[in-house]
Amino acid sequence: MIVYEVFRQERKGQAFAHAGSVGAPDAAFAEAYAREQYGRRGESVALWVVPREAVAEIHEFVDELQKNYHRVDGYPLKEKLKEARERAGTAPPADR
Amino acid sequence: MTEQEFLEYVQSGGQVETDDWMPDDYRAKLVKFIEMHGNSELMGVLPEREWILRAPTLQRKLALTAKVQDEVGHAQLIYRVVEDLGKPREQCLEDLISGKSKFHNVFHYPTETWGDVGVIAWLVDAAAIISQKALLKCSYAPYARIMKKICWEESFHILHGRDVILTMMNGADEQRELVQEALNRWWAPLMQFHGNPISPADDPMFQWRIKSQGNEEARQQFLDGYVPQIWELGLIVPDPKLGKNDEGVWEYTEPDWAELKHVVTGHGPQTAERLELRKTTRAETEWVRRTVLAEAA
Ligand SMILES: [Fe+2]
Ligand SMILES: [Fe+2]
Numbered sequence A: 001m002i003v004y005e006v007f008r009q010e011r012k013g014q015a016f017a018h019a020g021s022v023g024a025p026d027a028a029f030a031e032a033y034a035r036e037q038y039g040r041r042g043e044s045v046a047l048w049v050v051p052r053e054a055v056a057e058i059h060e061f062v063d064e065l066q067k068n069y070h071r072v073d074g075y076p077l078k079e080k081l082k083e084a085r086e087r088a089g090t091a092p093p094a095d096r
Numbered sequence B: 001m002t003e004q005e006f007l008e009y010v011q012s013g014g015q016v017e018t019d020d021w022m023p024d025d026y027r028a029k030l031v032k033f034i035e036m037h038g039n040s041e042l043m044g045v046l047p048e049r050e051w052i053l054r055a056p057t058l059q060r061k062l063a064l065t066a067k068v069q070d071e072v073g074h075a076q077l078i079y080r081v082v083e084d085l086g087k088p089r090e091q092c093l094e095d096l097i098s099g100k101s102k103f104h105n106v107f108h109y110p111t112e113t114w115g116d117v118g119v120i121a122w123l124v125d126a127a128a129i130i131s132q133k134a135l136l137k138c139s140y141a142p143y144a145r146i147m148k149k150i151c152w153e154e155s156f157h158i159l160h161g162r163d164v165i166l167t168m169m170n171g172a173d174e175q176r177e178l179v180q181e182a183l184n185r186w187w188a189p190l191m192q193f194h195g196n197p198i199s200p201a202d203d204p205m206f207q208w209r210i211k212s213q214g215n216e217e218a219r220q221q222f223l224d225g226y227v228p229q230i231w232e233l234g235l236i237v238p239d240p241k242l243g244k245n246d247e248g249v250w251e252y253t254e255p256d257w258a259e260l261k262h263v264v265t266g267h268g269p270q271t272a273e274r275l276e277l278r279k280t281t282r283a284e285t286e287w288v289r290r291t292v293l294a295e296a297a
Helices: A027-039 A077-088 B003-011 B025-051 B058-084 B087-095 B114-137 B141-167 B175-190 B214-231 B259-267 B270-283 B286-297
Strands: A001-011 A017-024 A046-049
Touching: A001 A027, A001 A077, A001 B058, A017 A027, A017 B058, A017 B141, A027 A046, A027 B058, B003 B025, B025 B058, B025 B087, B025 B114, B025 B270, B058 B087, B058 B141, B087 B270, B114 B141, B114 B175, B114 B214, B141 B175, B175 B214, B259 B270, B270 B286
Parallel strands: none
Antiparallel strands: A001 A017, A001 A046
């Protein structure tokens, strides 16, 4: 038996989401099982059936170089804006 | 991660994936619980299967067949989850047939009339959906995820069951009588369904957050949701003590916990016959599995 992961699309234009898996001896059976399990009540407009072996899983994201310019926390606008407003004399009354 | 840290993690709402580290006891409890759920889906179709050929109309026959297909589908999805935890489906089926593993009490009883079919689809599925909805928050994420699809299909079953019951209640006196008799037969097993009122603090399944609610909480939810629906049809619940007290808590005659234990340990009125049927069909279809695997190889 081979394990196939099944992804389903609920409506056209939506992202495919992981639905579950089926165990099947080959791709043809996997397709038949996936149709029955994840599509027979019209709950999907499309399925992706992928051998589990073919899915590369990545779940560690090391950030050695502290590349915070990729992230929101790399841009501390709030403090800088406060300082800039104070300099320009436009700070709202609460900040003065 | 230590076992204690893991426990704190799941108790604070953390979820676990297949490849994550988990304590052996957690894995063993998960397999036992999920396997019993899979067994119940599979055995649960047998009482209904008996009525496919006797269904009163073509529409009912098709609806019942579809329900049976859904339940077998649930068993397939659930056994797949068990397989990823390390126990092959073949082994689950072996243990089911040999009586080593269990299935829910309600599937050990006979289906005497078409009234039973309606009561099962309406009330047994209603009791089951309450447990299954609570599993949407299970600490084991792959199980929680498939529960979404399962609950969605279960809601069709309740719809079908309620429609069967309403049709009969709007029919002749004889039909109303069939429903009342079926309700009388099913009430005790239904009250036992969610298990004895063990406190969640003492329930290892709750401690590991495999279940997210206690047994009594589930039963109260069932009574709250369905007793009014039963009463409004003019049906009588066969328990003179049943009623809601001033604090809004349902009171009822203590269910027979000895019967529950006796039945789920393999001594129900239909247990032997149904396991025998499972065994026979499994042997009869052995050549199909062999051929399919050989073809694919
Ligand atoms: Fe089910
Ligand atoms: Fe169901």
